[in-house]
Amino acid sequence: MRKLILMMLSVWMIGGMANAQSRWSLTPEAGMTAVQRVGYGTWRPGVKVGASIGYQFKPEWIGLKAGLFYTNRGYSMGDYPVTSQYLDGTTTFELIGGSITQHFLQLPVMADFSWKVGDKVRMHLGVGMYAGVSLSNHWKWGSSMTTVSKPDPGVEQRMISYPYPYPGGNYEMAYDTNPFGGQSSFDWGLTTSFGIEVDNWIINVGYELSLGDEGDSYMVRGDNFSFMDDRGVGSNYNTLSLSVGYKFKLGK
Template sequence: MKKFVLFVMLMMSVSSLWAQKRWSLTPEMGMTAIKRGGGAHPAEQRYNARWKVGVGVEYAVKPDVFSLKSGLYYTQRGYSFHSMSYGGYYSVSGQNDNTFGEMWYKTNRHFLQVPLMANFSIRLADDVRLNLAAGPYIAYSLGDKGLAEYSEYISTGGKSFGYGYSYGSNNYTYVGGNDGYLYGSGCAGQGFRSEGWTHDNPLDWGVSFQVGLEVRQWVINVGYDASLGKEYKWDSASLKYHTFSLSVGYKFKLGK
């Protein structure tokens, strides 16, 4: 009986060591380029730079051939745009005056993201491997910060505006973009600024794709995430963000 118990304990120890050799941890850090998928304003669909940092976990189902990848990452999503509008008219002292308005908007969502990807590994050379991975992810927002600002200006010069301008804190002087003509002076008619944190719909989900180059234990990953979850409670599930990432990490193989 004692021999049997010792044998079972030995087999469990060997199995534990073998399993440990299949696990690895990869701290990663990089940047992302994010584009909104279906924004109402064309400027919302421009790429914005954000950060990505976290620790990847990998289990080799078949060493050097097939593995499962997961991990915990801090990443961001959001968009920003600046727009200008021209052509409004106000009557000041019996004269029609040109106006223009400016609007700034920015939102930044802070996520903890957990992917689950199937990874296929291809040997390119000694100590050099190509990794191809794909799978779903889920994410939880720690908070969403939004900034909105609108200002409207009135010209007393009665001429059309160009695209360039400069202004002080109280009295404004507008400088046109067409040969730098002076268009007149005036003051800010109205405006507002709103800034704060929200947490409308913290859950997000989507699919991830990744191509990685592993040189010894250094890893360079190029990834793409398609965000499909609802951004707000009244929203519908659809493609919200395209996220391209470039990160660098170092793989620690456990059990060796």
């Protein structure tokens, strides 16, 4: 009798483990993004590629998924006019500005709500948060500059023009802090997605709101104006994404 009970328990445990294992899935994904810097109207294209791993609870309408993705984002600033006058009579007219592109690894964690709408069709709604770290920041901050030199007696006024960015690479004004040089490498925010699963193929539409503290504050000064950006926790980027993936059901 004892052997029979032990055998039944063993079969039940093995069956339970196999059933639990069958609820795991791995979904590689790849797609495109559209990124907007809050406060700037333009949207920039980007890419998103990675994979997520999911677990389906009982009842099957709720699950949990986490992933690891590469994505990029950025924006441009400028051009801001700056006029400087020197004791020798030289006057410089400049347009300062620049741009940044960041390359991120992101770890999203979401609750996955799903419901069946057909024999092989299932809808998904994911809600959660993400954390990310920047692998590299590529930025430019410089000026397009025209210098009007003090003319010597009997000599015509001379003008010298320099292309953007300033020769020699990145150029930072002595009276400005750099908008891009003090960027934090850590980011976090809210994420959500809506997807359709058809015979293990998945199409996801996603949205992310970046909220992380970007690092040091900075100032930009132009003719007759200046503004100071006090960085901190707050909305930084809106990101829309469209990706396609294939779900591999593990344990089967």
